[in-house]
Amino acid sequence: MSIVDADIAFVAPPKPTGRRVSRKAGDHSWRYIALGLIFPASVLLFWQIAAQQRWVSDVFLPLPSKTAWAFVTMVEKQDFSHDFLASIRIVGQAFFYGSVVGVLFGVAAGFSRTVERVFGPTLDGLRHIPGIAWLPLIVLWIGIGAPAKILVIAKSVFFPVFLNTLQGIRSIDRNYIELGNVLKLTRGQQIRKIVIPGAMPSILVGVRYGASLAWALVVVAEGLSGQEGLGFLIFRAQSLLLTDQLLVCMVVIGVVGFAIDRSVGILQRHLLRWKHGFQG
Amino acid sequence: MSRSETLSLRNIGKTYQIDGQDLCVLDEISLDIAGGSFIGIVGPSGCGKSTLLRLIVGLDSQYDGVISLGGETVVGTSLDRGIVFQDHRLLPWMTLEQNVGLALLNSTLGQSERKERVADLINLVGLRGFETVFPHQLSGGMAQRAAIARGLVTKPRVLLLDEPLGALDALTRVRLQDELLHIWEIERITMILVTHDVEEAVYLGDRVIVMHPAPGRIADDFSIDLPYPRDRASQEFTNIRQRVLIAMGAYDGSRRRAA
Ligand SMILES: Nc1ncnc2c1ncn2[C@@H]1O[C@H](COP(=O)(O)OP(=O)(O)OP(=O)(O)O)[C@@H](O)[C@H]1O
Numbered sequence A: 001m002s003i004v005d006a007d008i009a010f011v012a013p014p015k016p017t018g019r020r021v022s023r024k025a026g027d028h029s030w031r032y033i034a035l036g037l038i039f040p041a042s043v044l045l046f047w048q049i050a051a052q053q054r055w056v057s058d059v060f061l062p063l064p065s066k067t068a069w070a071f072v073t074m075v076e077k078q079d080f081s082h083d084f085l086a087s088i089r090i091v092g093q094a095f096f097y098g099s100v101v102g103v104l105f106g107v108a109a110g111f112s113r114t115v116e117r118v119f120g121p122t123l124d125g126l127r128h129i130p131g132i133a134w135l136p137l138i139v140l141w142i143g144i145g146a147p148a149k150i151l152v153i154a155k156s157v158f159f160p161v162f163l164n165t166l167q168g169i170r171s172i173d174r175n176y177i178e179l180g181n182v183l184k185l186t187r188g189q190q191i192r193k194i195v196i197p198g199a200m201p202s203i204l205v206g207v208r209y210g211a212s213l214a215w216a217l218v219v220v221a222e223g224l225s226g227q228e229g230l231g232f233l234i235f236r237a238q239s240l241l242l243t244d245q246l247l248v249c250m251v252v253i254g255v256v257g258f259a260i261d262r263s264v265g266i267l268q269r270h271l272l273r274w275k276h277g278f279q280g
Numbered sequence B: 001m002s003r004s005e006t007l008s009l010r011n012i013g014k015t016y017q018i019d020g021q022d023l024c025v026l027d028e029i030s031l032d033i034a035g036g037s038f039i040g041i042v043g044p045s046g047c048g049k050s051t052l053l054r055l056i057v058g059l060d061s062q063y064d065g066v067i068s069l070g071g072e073t074v075v076g077t078s079l080d081r082g083i084v085f086q087d088h089r090l091l092p093w094m095t096l097e098q099n100v101g102l103a104l105l106n107s108t109l110g111q112s113e114r115k116e117r118v119a120d121l122i123n124l125v126g127l128r129g130f131e132t133v134f135p136h137q138l139s140g141g142m143a144q145r146a147a148i149a150r151g152l153v154t155k156p157r158v159l160l161l162d163e164p165l166g167a168l169d170a171l172t173r174v175r176l177q178d179e180l181l182h183i184w185e186i187e188r189i190t191m192i193l194v195t196h197d198v199e200e201a202v203y204l205g206d207r208v209i210v211m212h213p214a215p216g217r218i219a220d221d222f223s224i225d226l227p228y229p230r231d232r233a234s235q236e237f238t239n240i241r242q243r244v245l246i247a248m249g250a251y252d253g254s255r256r257r258a259a
């Protein structure tokens, strides 16, 4: 038997699709979507009725329609996009720096017990001072501008990413490292081909958590210092009793947070498509 | 290239520590394996077969005795000595193609030659059409075949096979046994095959080693002089198979019962 015709002897393989297992049937059917809309629609309806019937004062709860108009006004007259983008920029940069440094430190500590020993206790201590508690000090040092917020939020992203990366690396099956030795992979190849992909599920858990955290923190940070951003707007609206604008900010924050989480979820699903049955 | 390097094991002993207790797994194993021979190793579960292969491939240096290949003492792993692990050990995050190609990462071959070689090997083990599939989408037997492809792709001088055909159906098994023989005859590499299937060992090996457990040691060493390809139904074949089974103690129980 020759090397080339060997495969004929085997049962012809069915064309593999290479797709991950499809999600539960009916996942994207109208029924499924409608089911998810029932509750928010009811809340909206109740809100409309409550405001219309003057069960609560307009100052506390403006009409949904008025709130929608407030959104249009803010976009057209008050340069809402400027504040919106300011927040996005801060979160984007903070998230980027925080997760990159987190992965780098995680890999270094995962590989070397010495590195872990040198930095571990310090980091473990710092971890318990919440990011926001750092803000006043940082603002004292470098002012109320964007860098202070980026620094503080990056710090908050760093820890979940760092800890999950470290844990992911430590929990890699030793057999895979052994395989790398047998195949004579260099240290760099071991890291790229075995360690990072093996730790990826864990890393992404940290990244997803860090992303949500970053978005939540930017609102707080902007509310505490500075003159722009969604966080600034929401607290200003409160002090001026512009409840409709306040609600607009809340909704936008919620929608963006939702979008961020879903995007990371999609990324997660793509990167972990090799994982049996993984659905994000 | 010379394929005549002898793999030599001198007084190999291996002890594991379990809860502070010493467990002697291999005791005084001495063996000379001529370059280019095909050795079958049989023995009961837990007698140290996998452990022995780990020592030869260089994954464990904590042992007594000396292992040498072509006169050179074996230190650490080398692309000269390949292994197909008992568990297939494909990386779950790589496609079949990438898994096989991983072994060539540090080869001197050019990009296109590598691709060609990976495709050849995948073809050889009958997995054409599954190149871009992840291991969790393969059956157990397909994963084992993929692991064999990865073991062969580097053209090692010595290939260690730890029950590589264990999870295969009878037909595929016979087919792959013939493929292994075929590769062995072409490449003249030294093959050491651990198996629980005595017939497989006798069909493939020019020598069959029988190990006994607790501590793992060599109990018997058969030269199989039958010409290839062998006829499993022939009188000589069944005779040798019978002798190997007796050496393994397969009939001890029944004889005792009869007495
Ligand atoms: N890492 C380890 N630490 C401690 N004991 C071990 C270790 N690996 C193997 N052993 C012990 O060594 C003995 C031999 O194991 P080994 O895996 O070599 O057996 P085997 O002959 O390959 O068995 P099988 O045919 O079931 O694969 C067993 O008793 C096992 O418990």
Ligand SMILES: [Mg+2]
Pocket (backbone or CB within 6 Å): B049, B050, B051, B086, B162
């Ligand atoms: Mg074994």
